[in-house]
Amino acid sequence: MNITIRDNFKKGFVEMMVLSLLRDGDLYGYEMVKLIKERCGGYLAIPEGSLYPTLYKLQDKNCITSEKKLIGKRMTKVFYHLEDAGRQYLDELLPEFYATIEAVRKVIEYKGEG
Numbered sequence: 837m838n839i840t841i842r843d844n845f846k847k848g849f850v851e852m853m854v855l856s857l858l859r860d861g862d863l864y865g866y867e868m869v870k871l872i873k874e875r876c877g878g879y880l881a882i883p884e885g886s887l888y889p890t891l892y893k894l895q896d897k898n899c900i901t902s903e904k905k906l907i908g909k910r911m912t913k914v915f916y917h918l919e920d921a922g923r924q925y926l927d928e929l930l931p932e933f934y935a936t937i938e939a940v941r942k943v944i945e946y947k948g949e950g
Contacts, residue, residue, distance in 0.1 A: 851890055852930070852933060853872055853882075854868060854894065855900075855925065855926040855929075857871055858917065861939070862915040862917045863916060864914055865887055865888060865891065866915075868887060869881075869883070891916060897921070898922075899919060899921050900916050901916070902916050903915050908943065
C-alpha cells in the first residue's frame with residue numbers, strides 16, 4: 837500500500853477519534869493517545885507527535901479549544917475541549933465514514949453477477 841494514502845486515511849480517522857473522545861469530557865494529549873490505544877486493543881498507536889498537528893487543525897477549525905491547567909505545583913497540562921462546531925463536524929463525518937466503510941466492504945466482498 838502506498839504510505840501516503842495510508843497516512844492521509846489515518847489522519848481522517850484521528851480527527852474522528854479525537855472528536856469522539858472529547859464528547860465524553862476534556863482530555864490532554866497523552867490521555868487521548870492512551871485511550872485510543874486501549875479502546876482499539878493496541879491495533880492503533882498514535883504517537884503524541886502525530887496527534888498534535890490534528891489537535892491544532894481542529895483548533896483552527898474552531899472544533900476544539902484548549903486550556904492550560906496547573907497540575908500540582910509545577911506541571912502544566914493543556915486540556916482540550918469539544919465545542920459545538922466540533923460536535924457538528926463529527927456528526928457530519930460519521931455518516932460519511934460509515935458509508936465509506938460499507939462501500940469498501942461491498943467492493944471487497946463482491947462476488948459478481950449471478
